[in-house]
Amino acid sequence: MENFKPNVALFIPCYVDQFYPKVGIATLELLEKLGCKVSFPAGQTCCGQPLANAGYERDTIGTTRHFVAIFKNFDYVVAPSGSCVLHVKEHSPRVPSLEKEQKELHDKVFELTEFITDILKVERLEGRFQHRVGYHASCHGQRGLRLASSSELNQIPFNKARKLLGNLEGLDWVELDRTDECCGFGGTFAVTEEALSIRMGRDRLEDHLQHQVEIITGGDMSCIMHLEGIATREGQKIKFMHIAEILNQAIT
Amino acid sequence: MSHPENATEFLKDQAKAKWHDETLWFVRDKRDRISKTIPEWEQLRDLASQIKDNVLVNLASYLEDFERNALQNGIKIHWAADAEEHNQHVLRILQEKNCKAIVKSKSILTEECHLNPYLEKEGIEVVDTDLGERIVQFLNQPPSHIVLPAIHLKKGEISDLFHEKLQTEKGNDDPYYLTQAARIHLREKFLGAKVAITGVNFGIAETGEFVVCTNEGNADMGVHLADVHIACMGIEKILPRRKDLGVFLRLLARSATGQPITNYNSHFRSPSPGKEIHIVLVDNGRTAQLAREKFKNSLKCIRCGACMNTCPIYRRSGGFSYGSTVPGPIGSILSPGLDMKKHSTLPFASTLCGSCSDVCPVKINIHEQLYEWRQEITKTHGEFGKGLSMKLANGIFKSPLAYKISGNLMRAALRALPDSMIYHPLNTWGKSRNLPETPTETFQQWYQKNRP
């Protein structure tokens, strides 16, 4: 690791920028602690996912061109979001004349935990976090980026987030009844199918509450924002942290 | 009614919605457990997918092989371009046999073609013999699930229904008791029917035989007692070789209900002496779907229903919320191909969580096709006027949160919409959820300040 100091660009999703700057800060500090040279290229906007998932991928060519221009010159691009990374890799429209740059970029965009386990090759993190933690697997990270084995598949179980959290002293990892069911955020789904979205969110919350989880964590603030929104409305005491926040706090 | 409206309605009975979710989750969980007892499970899914890929490429010649072999075996073949022609074929055969009452085992294709009302209009009594289908038929409802047709009903409701229709004891909701009542009632129908209709699970090109799978044995009870067997088959049901059945029968029941195989798996190759077998081969939109590059592999579906059992939306909104013959994720990629306007909300009835694609035994990329249908449907924005895309845009823009999230990007789309829609006073996000507290500065501002 000593000689490997990758030049990493932080890709901070628009809603993290707007609502959860602390998650951006934690991501930045964590990557620095792990030996990366990190910069935050200016002029970042939304990656285009909300429009694309709503059926308007074709209207995101400009955004995509902008994204490529901002990030193409870095070794790696890392985001504290599985969902936005999946969008960039799979749903950003092909931009004529930029195919080569796009292809190269897609190969070097990573979600935070997979970057730490697969690129930085961190085998175990030393630190302390004395809490009972429930992990919410975001579907786009889980089944899109395959950050963890999915309960539907017959495969050797793995979970990149758990690999990082699991070694922290005092951290009590909670097994849920439904390990990887969707929380019902789903981008525009959260408002177009409001009733279902809320029901799904409540059901996920109940699974954590039943298992006396203190802190729900995950790799996507969008899911967490949804779950937290329901929990706070209903007066639940459960807390929410992005995995970057836990890791950054634990390994000081 | 759109899917969101139907789902909202379904969720009003919270206890029942919870029961529905848990019952189907139980089936999915059984499927998970049994699939993990087969070390080569994922390999079997790959094989099934590859076999079906090959079928879709060579479908025309396989259909010709199938027809030639079936004819040689003494089976009669009828081709139907659409539902209407399918129904006409069936009616003609019934008229030739002077048949006024038939029994029919489960066939989603005949649901798709609305065969029952068509025949009933001609004065023919159609009795669905699958227990779940008989229950919903008594209620004048379509099946709410392709494998578990009456999964939306509680036993109390079935008890009341059977009390009315079959004179069972009032209040007796014991499933064994109710099933025995149906057994006695249907036995009479089986013994009286001259013609029996079944669906087809698989048709084998190299032999001209077809396979029908049931647990109840109702398909066989019907056809072996009748003089004439009519098998209604979508053209995509073909498999090239007999041995391919080894792969598909290992996957089908395990995926559907978590059992290792259905208890009866009948291979029909030629009629018994003095009897007749007819196969109606139906297109009804399948060749059109085959021509849609992005959606063609939806035709690989073997109708196991696993995507319904796993779908967090289906489990919490019920089969009827989809308003299409095949509900759930697979229905949401098949139905827009049949009528895009009518089914325009279905591809949006998903969070694109991808669970459907991971359970699918033939590896259809269902959630990716849902995404692609969204791209197609929004293109018709103008054509459908106040159709889904407007509603959808409305949903997004009336949420300040989503609006903020989408930030600059949305502006391009905003130009197309009237102000009243953008500045809609309702806040859908906030009905049952709080917004996150707005921090004093954004990350960008923090970064500029702290990392100059």
Added chain:
Amino acid sequence: MSSREKILAAIRGVSSESKSLPEIPDFRLSGDLEEVFRQSILGNKGEMLSKAEFKKWIPCMNFQKVISLSAHFRTTGNLTLPEDPHELEDLGLAILDGQFGVAENGAIWLEDTNLGLRALPFITEHLVIVLDRSKLVETMHQGYDLVGNAHSGFGLFIAGPSKTADIEQSLVIGAHGAKSLRVVLV
């Protein structure tokens, strides 16, 4: 153009790159074949009987009408096969020989020659299938190897009794077909 021609032309009008048909590996099972088969039958809600147990069971049941087509139990029946299956409406028991059994799922293969009348294993109230214990295979792949290209007008895998779970997912044995399946390994 007939619908047949229309459909075939529409399919041929779709251009697509060729995709080869995969060879299917000869997947096997581990474990004692007979024990795996037994567990499969029990899981499907069937029963397993030895020859002796079967001989003890029959008189207890007091069947009025029994048809046996099994080479192993030729004299157990008291009824010959009628021409019209409707006459089997009140048949109490049918005893048939299976050709082979599949351990992974308990499926037993029978063809026209084993069935006499195709309705027989369905219309009978109870069903017994007699199976040579040397005729057990591991998975469905070996099963279809055994079926091979044999030409029977009708063949089927029976894996258990008639069952349904259509009422609240509660399993009920004895829907429309045989209310029980007993397998006798000989």
